[in-house]
């Protein structure tokens with residue numbers, strides 16, 4: 001059974017892209033020896049408010065449980081509770097090159113957003129590689145935006161293994177066929193993101209039904225009026241078709257064939273989103289009312305994760321030449 005690992009950053013409200021590109025698939029894969037991590041250290045790479053990071057970590061963990069991850073079946077934990085993540089990251093920082101890190105698209109995009117570019121923004125793809133390697137991960141279910149980081153992780157695993165002997169499993173990305181990159185409803189040339197300020201373009205997973213309906217109704221489309229799946233020529237319509245297709249496990253071309261007008265399509269996208277997200281929001285509200293239980297589950301998850309992570313870290317430390325304690 002292939003080991004699965006993936007992570008999510010507590011950097012704002014969970015949005016529909018996180019759900020369709022990643023979390024939904026994590027639920028499907030949870031029986032395959034899976035670990036899912038709230039990667040709080042990654043949230044520190046941008047200007048992060050301490051209270052928001054702390055509360056956000058709990059909220060994201062609650063979100064993972066609310067979508068249907070079962071802590072009896074898979075391991076759910078917080079990254080900073082397992083110190084091997086940062087320890088291994090340092091070893092890998094001494095294997096990656098500056099050129100490789102500075103070529104990362106997310107680094108280039110995100111460093112344009114703020115005035116200050118922190119070192120962590122450059123090096124976090126290495127921490128992500130460490131996150132993955134610690135669990136001998138074979139498959140990493142992620143959205144399309146993580147493809148480049150996954151290629152870097154594969155390169156680092158191969159380089160480390162060639163230089164220091166077989167140490168890491170070389171992981172594969174698992175990216176969904178549709179809705180792997182859910183786009184902003186107001187600017188369908190840009191991906192929907194938790195931390196980008198686009199309140200009308202971002203559907204939060206826990207938005208109220210009327211808010212979801214309004215955002216979808218106002219989604220930017222185009223003027224030719226034909227419902228057709230064409231990502232390049234009709235990015236707004238294609239995005240709506242992909243969201244509906246992913247929610248119904250269909251393909252966007254056959255979905256498109258059922259619609260004459262953008263209005264009908266938008267109505268059905270809104271209805272499908274509301275039907276899927278309403279029960280998740282109800283579970284999330286119940287779980288948020290009992291944070292102590294969630295924290296106990298996270299502590300158990302971290303203990304299980306640490307047992308695995310300490311073995312891999314010791315193997316890597318020994319391979320690279322550190323004196324055993």
Ligand code: AQP
Nearest residue numbers: 009011017018021022142143180181182192193194195
């Ligand atoms: N728009 C998206 N479409 C499909 N998948 C997406 N993911 C994120 N946005 C979309 C996937 O969600 C998982 C968790 O992402 P993350 O929180 O670790 O970081 P991210 O990829 O940088 O997501 P955001 O929402 O854009 O966060 P910020 O704004 O803080 O950078 C990943 O598997 C990701 O692919």
